[in-house]
Amino acid sequence: MGLLGKTIGVAPIGCSVVAHQFMNVDMCEAAHGRAPAVASGIRRVHPERVVFTYQGDGDLASIGMGEIVHAAARGEKFTTFFINNGIYGMTGGQMAPTTLIGQRSTTSVDGRTREQAGMPLKICELLATLDGPDYIERVSLDSPAHIRAAKKAVRKAFEYQLAGKGFTFVELLSTCPTNWGLTPPEAMKRMREEVAAYYPLGVYKDTGKEAE
Amino acid sequence: MSEKVLMKGNEAFAEAVIRGGVRFYFGYPITPQSEIPEFMSRELPKRGGKFLQAESELGAINMAYGCGAAGGNGFISSSSPGIALMQEGMSFLCGAEVPVTLLNVSRGGPGIGSIQPGQADYNQVTRGGGNGDYRIPVFAPASIQEAVDILYEAPGIADKYRNPVMVLADGLMGQMMEPVVLPEPRHAFTSEEIPAAKPWAISGSEKGERSVVKSLRLQPEVLEAHVEHLYEKYAEMEKELERVECENLEGAEVVFVAFGTMARLAREAMEMLEAQGIKAGMIRPISLWPYPYKAFDGIDFNTTKAVISVELSMGQMLQDINLGVKGRVPVRLIHRVGGMLPTSLEVVEKTKKIYKRHAARQHQLLSRLHPRRRTPHHHGDAG
Numbered sequence: 001m002g003l004l005g006k007t008i009g010v011a012p013i014g015c016s017v018v019a020h021q022f023m024n025v026d027m028c029e030a031a032h033g034r035a036p037a038v039a040s041g042i043r044r045v046h047p048e049r050v051v052f053t054y055q056g057d058g059d060l061a062s063i064g065m066g067e068i069v070h071a072a073a074r075g076e077k078f079t080t081f082f083i084n085n086g087i088y089g090m091t092g093g094q095m096a097p098t099t100l101i102g103q104r105s106t107t108s109v110d111g112r113t114r115e116q117a118g119m120p121l122k123i124c125e126l127l128a129t130l131d132g133p134d135y136i137e138r139v140s141l142d143s144p145a146h147i148r149a150a151k152k153a154v155r156k157a158f159e160y161q162l163a164g165k166g167f168t169f170v171e172l173l174s175t176c177p178t179n180w181g182l183t184p185p186e187a188m189k190r191m192r193e194e195v196a197a198y199y200p201l202g203v204y205k206d207t208g209k210e211a212e
Numbered sequence: 213m214s215e216k217v218l219m220k221g222n223e224a225f226a227e228a229v230i231r232g233g234v235r236f237y238f239g240y241p242i243t244p245q246s247e248i249p250e251f252m253s254r255e256l257p258k259r260g261g262k263f264l265q266a267e268s269e270l271g272a273i274n275m276a277y278g279c280g281a282a283g284g285n286g287f288i289s290s291s292s293p294g295i296a297l298m299q300e301g302m303s304f305l306c307g308a309e310v311p312v313t314l315l316n317v318s319r320g321g322p323g324i325g326s327i328q329p330g331q332a333d334y335n336q337v338t339r340g341g342g343n344g345d346y347r348i349p350v351f352a353p354a355s356i357q358e359a360v361d362i363l364y365e366a367p368g369i370a371d372k373y374r375n376p377v378m379v380l381a382d383g384l385m386g387q388m389m390e391p392v393v394l395p396e397p398r399h400a401f402t403s404e405e406i407p408a409a410k411p412w413a414i415s416g417s418e419k420g421e422r423s424v425v426k427s428l429r430l431q432p433e434v435l436e437a438h439v440e441h442l443y444e445k446y447a448e449m450e451k452e453l454e455r456v457e458c459e460n461l462e463g464a465e466v467v468f469v470a471f472g473t474m475a476r477l478a479r480e481a482m483e484m485l486e487a488q489g490i491k492a493g494m495i496r497p498i499s500l501w502p503y504p505y506k507a508f509d510g511i512d513f514n515t516t517k518a519v520i521s522v523e524l525s526m527g528q529m530l531q532d533i534n535l536g537v538k539g540r541v542p543v544r545l546i547h548r549v550g551g552m553l554p555t556s557l558e559v560v561e562k563t564k565k566i567y568k569r570h571a572a573r574q575h576q577l578l579s580r581l582h583p584r585r586r587t588p589h590h591h592g593d594a595g
Contacts (some may be wrong), residue, residue, distance in 0.1 A: 005418035008282065011426075020424050026414035028281040030423035034274035037266065039285065041278025042414065044262040046403050049416035060487050067274070070267035073392050 001070075001158055005051040008042050010035040015089035015176075023054075033064025036071035037144045039078045041206040050161055051078035057098040058088045061121050070128070074209075075132035075166030079157040082123060082169065085176040086195065093179035097121045100198055103182070120198065124171050128204035132167040136205040140173040160208065173199060216393050221356050222247035222317065222386045224394075225289070225379075226255070228363035229313055231550055234287040235261035238275040240294060242269055243327040245317035248289040258259045269294040280310035281425040283406035283413030285505035289315040291383075292333050293324055296341060302376055303342025306442065307427025309412075312372035314348075314378040315363065317386040320551045328551020329383035331472060338501045345439050347446045349373075349453050350500040352380045352471040355388040358498070364395045373445055374412075380500065380593065382524070384473045384553075402455055412459035419420070425525040449502060456504035457496040462514050464493030466567050469533050470522040471497050477527030478522045479555035481563060488560075491515075497532075508536030516541050517570040522559060523547045542570055 004025060011019035013032035020027035028040040035053035043051050060068050060082050068080065078133060087105055088094040095105040095112055098120050102111040112120075124138045135157055139150035150172055157168035173195055175187035203209070220228070226248045237252040252265045267273035272288055279286035295316045305312060318333040320326035337350045349369065353359035363379055372379040401409050407417040414423045429435035445509065460482065461467060468478040473497045482492040493516075495507050510521065519537055521529050527545040542560050545560045550553045554562075 006416050008416040010278070010415050017428060020426060020431075024422060026416050026423045028278070028279070028308070029412050029428055031274060034270065034277075034301075037271040037274035038278035038281070040264065040271075041275035041280075041284075042238070043281040044264060044275075045279050045282040045284035046416055048403065051416075052427070066267055067271055070271065072426075104290055211420065 001155065003050050005156065008046065008050070010039050010042070010053040012053070012055040012059040014059045016054055016056055016083065017090065018204060031060050033062070033068055035059070035064065036067040036076070036080065040071055040076050042075070043076060043078055045080055050158060053078065053080045055080060055082055055083070056085045056089070056101075057086060057096045058089070061097040061123050064066060067131070068123075072127045072167045072169065073130050073132040075134070076166070077161060077164070077166055078199040079168040079170070080172040081154070083174050084171055084199065085174040086120075087176050087179045088177050089179055100125075105179070121210055122199060124169070124199075124204040127169055133167040133205055135160050135168040136174065137169075137203045138171040138201050139203055140191060140196055142188045143174075143175070165207065168186050171199075173201075216391045218389055218391050219356065219389065220247065220389050221359070221381065223251050223573045224360050224392050225355050225363055225381065226251040226316055228360040229287045229315075229367065230255060230259060230261070231395055231397045232364040232388065233312075233367045233398045234285045235259070235400045236276075236279045236284045236286040236288060236594045237261070237263045238266050238272040238279070239289055240272050242265050242294045244319060244386050245289050245315070247386070248315070248317075252287075260402075269297035270301070273298035273305075276395070277301055277305055277308070277310055278310045278501050280305065280312045281414050282307065282377050283401065283410040283415050285311070285313070285371070285495070287313045287315070287367075287398060289317065290315065290574060292318045292330065292336070295333065295336060296580060299336075299341035300343075302348060303344050303346055304427050305376045306346035306348065307344060307524045308343075308425050309374040310376075310425060311367075311374050311441075312376045313363070313366040313370050314376055315376060318380060318382045320417050320549065321563060326551040327383065329473065329553065330524050330549065330551060331382060331474065332525035332528060332549065333380065334523075334525055337378055338503070338532075346442065347449070348378050348491060349375050349449055349502070350378045350380055351384070351455065351498055352500050353498065354472055354475040354496065356385060356388070359385060360392050364398075368398075373449060375445065375449075380472065382472055383452075384432050386586050390459065420429065453499055454502040454504050455498035456507045457498060458494070458507055458510055459496070460491070460493035461495070461510050462493075464491050464512055465515055465517055465571075466563055467491045467511055467516050468492060468498070469493040469529065470494065471500060471529070474522045474524060477554065477559060481522075481559040484556060484560045485563060490564065490577075492563070492576060503532045503536070506535040508533070508538075511537070511541065513540050517549050517574055518542045518544050518566050520544045520546055520563060520566060522554070524553070525549060
């Protein structure tokens with residue numbers, strides 16, 4: 001897309017805390033959960049640039065819920081990539097707000113229960129209730145076909161941003177074989193069968209489409 | 213120079229930082245400083261700037277972090293409990309070396325406390341509540357003019373050191389009106405100018421080496437070297453940013469130490485005491501960090517019976533005063549809290565009590581140490 005040298009990224013706290021080492025653009029690191037606030041500040045200074053945040057499920061759906069909801073409601077002109085693997089990876093496999101019922105973690109060793117920890121959060125569905133966002137889609141990284149679809153969603157989010165639209169959000173279902181206690185193929189299978197059943201893939205909001 | 217205008221404190225503060233080069237405001241409503249976001253929401257868009265009301269103080273400080281990391285001159289105002297919520301952000305800003313100007317129009321605590329003036333944020337602002345080794349310069353002006361001058365300068369100081377700078381006022385200063393001379397507006401960088409002016413900033417521009425702004429340093433030796441580097445900066449700040457006003461120290465019998473509005477009250481008390489034959493001096497720290505410890509060497513220890521801190525807290529500044537006094541003379545406290553203010557008469561009466569007690573004690577002590585020594589200014593024939 002020719003966006004290198006025109007893009008500013010914000011890395012989160014969590015297992016993607018060193019995301020700034022993997023992406024060859026200007027980046028800063030945000031305090032845990034605050035990436036959408038940081039991106040809102042960056043956006044005020046550089047209205048012409050492409051801005052994105054890269055956040056995990058603990059960062060975005062737990063500690064950073066206030067920031068993401070308000071950034072989305074303001075229709076902030078940046079893109080958030082939400083990597084949902086349903087577990088705290090960096091700290092060693094604790095229950096996340098997106099951990100499924102029955103899923104084992106180091107803080108729910110017999111599996112998450114509704115009685116003890118409530119229900120997992122569906123972020124795309126939640127943000128889609130707001131009038132601020134322009135594009136919300138959930139994709140999965142479980143197969144080559146889905147990865148190609150995910151790439152399309154990423155591109156679309158950036159295209160919307162370049163077209164001057166407001167908040168764009170792509171949730172990417174992802175595995176964490178280590179903390180799920182599964183082999184990579186088993187983890188892929190679980191993501192396809194169990195995770196995507198609770199978090200259905202698809203477009204939750206698309207003002208570009210609605211306008212057509 | 214511009215002409216003198218009569219302005220309310222909070223509005224003068226806001227005007228001063230805009231003139232000092234600030235173009236971005238982030239804040240969350242809190243008494244007693246809400247006139248500042250109101251003023252900024254009206255004025256910044258007219259001057260090529262942007263106003264953003266944050267969803268919380270956590271949001272505000274992190275928006276300012278993004279703004280500063282991107283090379284913008286950001287400004288945040290809040291009051292005590294709001295400043296408490298921003299402590300994590302301040303630690304991040306210091307660790308990642310991101311500039312911002314902060315204004316704390318402080319009120320009473322602990323907890324939600326009261327909305328009346330207070331100075332019980334002293335430890336919060338000078339010691340900081342965030343994690344890790346970091347420091348933030350804090351200035352405590354005593355008049356609206358002094359606040360205007362410091363706030364005008366603050367964005368430049370923040371940029372120079374790539375560190376947050378805080379100005380501490382209180383509810384009294386925010387709400388009162390005084391004549392001020394506003395300085396000439398300074399140039400503020402446009403987004404096009406930022407990549408050249410601040411090559412370290414994340415401006416998303418083609419400039420060779422990409423920029424990364426972060427506080428994470430996972431390798432111990434790298435983090436150690438970074439903290440050492442921060443402390444070299446802080447050492448320089450200690451040399452360059454210390455500010456203090458000393459008055460009447462020579463021959464003073466009591467010396468007040470007070471900052472902000474309490475210094476004004478102490479000055480009134482000084483005049484009243486002088487009229488009653490007690491010579492009072494004052495050390496007024498303008499920078500609370502770096503604290504002007506050396507100023508205390510200027511106390512006339514031959515004449516001074518006690519150093520008295522006049523504070524709107526339970527004596528949070530006493531620790532620093534004692535570090536300056538080094539046991540050379542007793543240190544005492546006159547204070548009110550909870551939003552209560554002492555009157556200058558109350559300060560005078562309490563000072564006289566302290567003075568008499570210590571003058572008598574000093575006399576006794578001298579008599580014991582030097583039984584034959586004449587102590588002329590009390591009992592000429594004693595000994």
